[in-house]
Amino acid sequence: MTRLGLLGVALCVWPAGPVPTDLIGTASASGKTIADAVIWLDAPGSGRVAPRTEAVLDQRDLQFFPHVLAVQVGTAVKFPNHDRVFHNVFSFHDRKKFDLGLYPVGVVRQVPFDRAGLSRVFCNIHPQMAAYVIVVDTPYFAVSDSAGNFRIKGVPIGTYPYHAWRPGGSILNAMVEVHPAARLDVRWP
Amino acid sequence: MRTAVAALLACAIAELPASAQSLITEVTFSAGRSTEDVNAGSTQIRLFGPVAKSDWRVYLEGTWGDTSSAASDAFGAAYPYDGRVRPMELYLERTAHRGGAILGVRAGRYRLPFGISARSDHAYTGFTRAPLVRYGTNWALSNTFLETGVEILAGSPAVQVAASVGIPQDEGAYRRPRGLDTVVRAQVFSGPLIVGASHVRTQPSEVGKFVHGRMTFSGVDARWMAAGVQLRGEWIFGRPFDGVWTRGGYLDGIVHVERMGPVTGVLRFERLDYFAGEHSDFYRRVTIGARIRTWRAFDVQLSLIRQPRGPEGSRPTAFDAGLTYTARF
Numbered sequence: 001m002t003r004l005g006l007l008g009v010a011l012c013v014w015p016a017g018p019v020p021t022d023l024i025g026t027a028s029a030s031g032k033t034i035a036d037a038v039i040w041l042d043a044p045g046s047g048r049v050a051p052r053t054e055a056v057l058d059q060r061d062l063q064f065f066p067h068v069l070a071v072q073v074g075t076a077v078k079f080p081n082h083d084r085v086f087h088n089v090f091s092f093h094d095r096k097k098f099d100l101g102l103y104p105v106g107v108v109r110q111v112p113f114d115r116a117g118l119s120r121v122f123c124n125i126h127p128q129m130a131a132y133v134i135v136v137d138t139p140y141f142a143v144s145d146s147a148g149n150f151r152i153k154g155v156p157i158g159t160y161p162y163h164a165w166r167p168g169g170s171i172l173n174a175m176v177e178v179h180p181a182a183r184l185d186v187r188w189p
Numbered sequence: 190m191r192t193a194v195a196a197l198l199a200c201a202i203a204e205l206p207a208s209a210q211s212l213i214t215e216v217t218f219s220a221g222r223s224t225e226d227v228n229a230g231s232t233q234i235r236l237f238g239p240v241a242k243s244d245w246r247v248y249l250e251g252t253w254g255d256t257s258s259a260a261s262d263a264f265g266a267a268y269p270y271d272g273r274v275r276p277m278e279l280y281l282e283r284t285a286h287r288g289g290a291i292l293g294v295r296a297g298r299y300r301l302p303f304g305i306s307a308r309s310d311h312a313y314t315g316f317t318r319a320p321l322v323r324y325g326t327n328w329a330l331s332n333t334f335l336e337t338g339v340e341i342l343a344g345s346p347a348v349q350v351a352a353s354v355g356i357p358q359d360e361g362a363y364r365r366p367r368g369l370d371t372v373v374r375a376q377v378f379s380g381p382l383i384v385g386a387s388h389v390r391t392q393p394s395e396v397g398k399f400v401h402g403r404m405t406f407s408g409v410d411a412r413w414m415a416a417g418v419q420l421r422g423e424w425i426f427g428r429p430f431d432g433v434w435t436r437g438g439y440l441d442g443i444v445h446v447e448r449m450g451p452v453t454g455v456l457r458f459e460r461l462d463y464f465a466g467e468h469s470d471f472y473r474r475v476t477i478g479a480r481i482r483t484w485r486a487f488d489v490q491l492s493l494i495r496q497p498r499g500p501e502g503s504r505p506t507a508f509d510a511g512l513t514y515t516a517r518f
Contacts (some may be wrong), residue, residue, distance in 0.1 A: 061213060085307045092447045101414040104378055105284060106291045106346035107459050124445050125309055128515050164247065176412055
């Protein structure tokens, strides 16, 4: 089914109930649970829900933390340097392009992510540092933890198209029915 | 003192299992060839990250490197290449942020905190050789000078002062004798500009009947970066021992803009003047090169060096090519 088709289905079934619930589930690939999978629900009309205005992609111990950061469109992501060495954060490909320049310990620089999509983030001084920022146009999203579990909070009951992405993997698209006992298990082959 | 450092780190390691998932093990393999008839290879292993659930960080690094000729400084950017397994930096550190203030402490064995001194900063942006002012053989500050002691950092993101007190514990061919060292560094950060000043008072690395007094150097360094173009430079001056003096520095241009893709271009102009009567030396060197991020964790580094007046054993023109692979676990 095309994404346009999924959008049409979503428009037909939205909204189905006033009481929100949490959608829990597990992400797995090749039969093993995986961390850092991002799962989000299409929710047209929910743009009125204000995004969390700030998120943090920390630089500590010569790595970015978290490795995968999911945010809603309109979120400003802070990039603090907590290492005693300089970092030079940049993203030249994909959705958002920026180069924050050199900055020392204690300094925080910020980037607004105003379009949906994926950005790969690197440090030009430390080639081993890499992270992903995935920007979604919905307030209903989550990232799987180290056990592969995720929880999308406060979802109105109904049926939604959902999408799932993981580093190095394809995007999965399908439908999910959200109700208090619902569970979503996302599986990559 | 070496025993005390080992004990300190042993205590840190003993705490590691509680935070094992947060610790990073990094292994780097490098190989290179220069037209100065040098083949070189090295490997480093590093363990770093938080200690247990505290705010303390540990950094442990060991290295092995070897070269087919010690006459050239090719690939001697950050480690000794003498065919021996050696410990390098071994320290614990903590950096606290309160309001707009920063207070940090580092204890153990660390690179001499003078000027642009971080390994990743000065050595792996695309240059295959350290600056001329970073070799002990050039009567300057060696890039393998290591201090065992305590360093305190205080200030704010905009203004920082660091002071280190310790004893020399160098690796490589040039080793300073024991004695109390002091290093002070101040740094100011504003927008695209970072300016620093450093001073070190330590022991001379040369030995001989003609060597008296202390080694003292002062230096200024600056970095400016905008739109993917970085200009940086360092100028040092002082005496490696009484009766002689050294001055020198370098100016780097480092370019990494979007249309260059995985390539970072580098350009360096440098000079070093050693004033010692009939033994004086005056070196000049220009380097143009690149670092290319290739498949996965492989980096290629290429440098073309023109040195009409270079250190003994160098050729007027040289070309270095290096390949580095780094894996993290």
